[in-house]
Amino acid sequence: MEQDYKARKEAFVSNLSGGDINEINTVALVASVSTLLWSTLQSRLSFFEPYTPTALFVDFLLNVGAILFSTTIYSASPLLLNILLLTPAIFILLSSRSTRSRQKQAKPSQPNQQRNATGLNKSDDGKKAPESSPVHPFLTTYRAAMMVVTCSAILAVDFPIFPRRFAKVENWGTSLMDLGVGSFVFSAGVVSARSILKAQAAGTPQQSSLFRRLAAASRHSIPLLVLGLIRLYSVKGLDYAEHVTEYGVHWNFFFTLGFLPPFVEIFHSLYSIIPSYEILALLTTTAYQVALESTDLKAYILVSPRGPDLLSKNREGVFSFIGYLAIFLAGRASGLRIIPRGTADNKIASVQQARRRVLISLAVTAIGWTVLFIFNSTPAMGYGARIPVSRRLANMPYVFWVSAFNNAQIFLFCLIETWLFPAVHKATDRETEAEKSNFATSPIMAAFNKNGLAVFLIANLLTGAVNLSFNTLDANAWQSMGILIAYMALVTAFALGLQVSGLKLKI
Template sequence: MDSDYKARKEAFVSNLAGSDIQDINLVTLVAPASVLLWSALQSRLSYFSPYGPAALLTDFLLNVLAILFATTAYSSAPLLLNIFLITPAVLLYLTQPPVRSPQKAKPPRKQNDNKVSAQDETESLPVHPFLTTYRASMMIVTCVAILAVDFRAFPRRFAKVENWGTSLMDLGVGSFVFSAGVVSARAVLKNRASKSPRAAFLARLAGSVRHAVPLLVLGLIRLWSVKGLDYAEHVTEYGVHWNFFFTLGLLPPFVEIFDTLTVLIPSYEALALGIMVLYQVALESTELKSYILISPRGSDLLSKNREGIFSFLGYLAIFLAGRGSGTRIIPRGTSASKSSQQARKSILVSLGLQLMFWSSLFFFNSYYAFGYGANIVVSRRLANMPYVLWVAAFNCGQLLLFCFIETVFFPTVHRSSGKGGEEERTSFATSRILHAFNRGGLAVFLIANLLTGAVNLTIPTLDINTPQAMVILVIYTAILTAVALGMDKANIKLRL
């Protein structure tokens, strides 16, 4: 890469201040608004069943291109785009009766007096369409942003901030980790339900290391490719050698270590808070903050990669907070005394309480109001306490919105007490594209990174005008969507 152009590229993503949280919330609201319209079309008109070319195009327009346009062409008017999506959804809901979702008849279940079968234990962990939708929407926003940020069509306020402040891409990195924590709760819940004794700690740690190796290898490959191709990079983001794959790869073994503490501290949220508080105290009462932000780069690996190494503590707290949310919303929640409707209401209440909890902590941590508050500014580079609280609050809010939309438009999808007919109901209530993005998340993310690198090495993105950039981005998202759908059809599952 030409040295002058490389310098321009690095300057293009450096020293940015981000935008306010209200602006970010309006832009990210497009994802739930798109799902709202998709749900109205499906529940009222059965528009996506069968899934023909028109349904595929509409699905792509709503759940992929709407996000792309929210961060580019409609970035100055996200409220208008939300109105365009929400208005027809509300009209359909008010004027059209719901169609009957498909359901296979099933024979009555045989009751076993005092024993719970292994199948029943598995059935206590249903597939929630709103979780699929939440994870996939987050993945699409991430994939769109990592390439769009290199074009002038993507506003600078959405790109990662230098030191202090909030931005869309800063939120995306944390949300990526939080969502991984949410789905990791499924394994925890299965282990709790299992009657077999838990594996020894060293065996579980070895398993987590095996799970981490592929991500660490990907981190090394990315490091080699960036250095070998002289690719433009923003060193203050993670450091000289560190990248996001290293952060993701180190999470499993460290999470396993902290998981052993649940014997003493049974709340993952409490563990997350403990990490946050200790890390923030270290930042405020020692020279750690100035060391990370302004200290000269030394020759040792710690100094060269201090941002990635120390911010890992914040991402670990985010992952644990996500796992805590997952343990509360993934179980079916039905029992002899609790119906499926009551169980779903409990999930909504739980998400609402989590939203209030994290939001309140964020407010008093980040502002000085009513004579209280720490007035600490968010820093993604540090992954400090207000950043962790912001990410947790935002993601609980997103989960609440997606869960509420599903409950309103597909009220029968969560009413099964077992696996019978669940596949048909969840399929009817889930976008085919979102299902594919969720199922092949890791592969799609890798391909998005490869395509981003290929585009930047072959096209001078800084010199591309907005119409040309939009054509490239639409083709890019179409390729990612085709890959995700192709993998789903081939029954290839590769999640993060």
């Protein structure tokens, strides 16, 4: 009986073909629209301050519940959910005046401010100038939303209420979970730019010893590789249902994440020769796609019998790593442009112009990746290459799709912050900036972002516990939603608990 159930579980997530990209975008838009409603409530009504139990419940409902609902009970009508979230935001925006007394405090008082040599405002009362690479609320929200979607989907996919078109495809096609895997890597690439920016701010040479950088990267990789081994042995030891064609017999996503840092450092050595991570990403994915099309590599990955050697058994994970590396590099390219404040550049006359430049950069980059995706994966008026998307291969159109989506997603979050919380990027000292950033950031989203690895790990453990103790395949809608809501509540409580305790474990 147990073997029959295991076979049913494996069949439940196998041989899937995905769904339409437009529907995926509509579902993903729920995260941005939820953020718009949260930001409207906070900026116009200060609804989440103080952070009462009611505020916590609404915060959870908007930033966690809405995302869960979009992939389950509203999966057939995600546009309706977007409308339901957007309507109260529009009503509040039209019916109430902006209560930005907090934000007005951030405007510089001209007699007490002077422009320093770097172009940053420096007050006469000794307050520290804002960070050159601050923690942006829009990036916090972007990464947290990605984490919420990931944690929600890894358990929801085991229930019938989660549509099969949202689950990972077998060979060719697009799905929400395929996009989520790539977005996880892209977001890690975005925040990895901080290490480069900090080195630049400290005057550290751009190209320090490759050996030292590899050693530092390996230290970061070890926890992830250990988690990969723990997952491997627990899955095999518990005879847990697994989808072998996803990454291979032994490989899993933790191994992909763990091997990225040292390989990225090798590519960083090329940065002095090719000073653009976008170009490095393009060269990487192009070389990989050429190998797929001009050799037997594609057939080897997709249809070759699994031989006794480790490479053959894990060929999906090993070769798709090249595509994920390109996605990581594309993410780092975006991070290098959007994380810096921008006003340190003497060519930038104001913080408004600096923020405008970030928005334009995100929009142009998103459009650029989108154009590449269209010409790569569609007929495109007879000029397109018509290469289908494959998450299993992590091929070129997959890289372009993930890069385009994430730049567009960050653009939307940045636009919302710029519109409703302008005081954040106008702050003239660190204390004010921290106050405005806290005001503009959901505590739940801040908690998910701060402890991404720990939250992802606990979500995996809870997912395993649910699957080992409950028949998810035969659950009805009420049972499914009850378990999923309780699960996401536990994951959220864990994230908030780590936040309150001050513990921090980065991805």
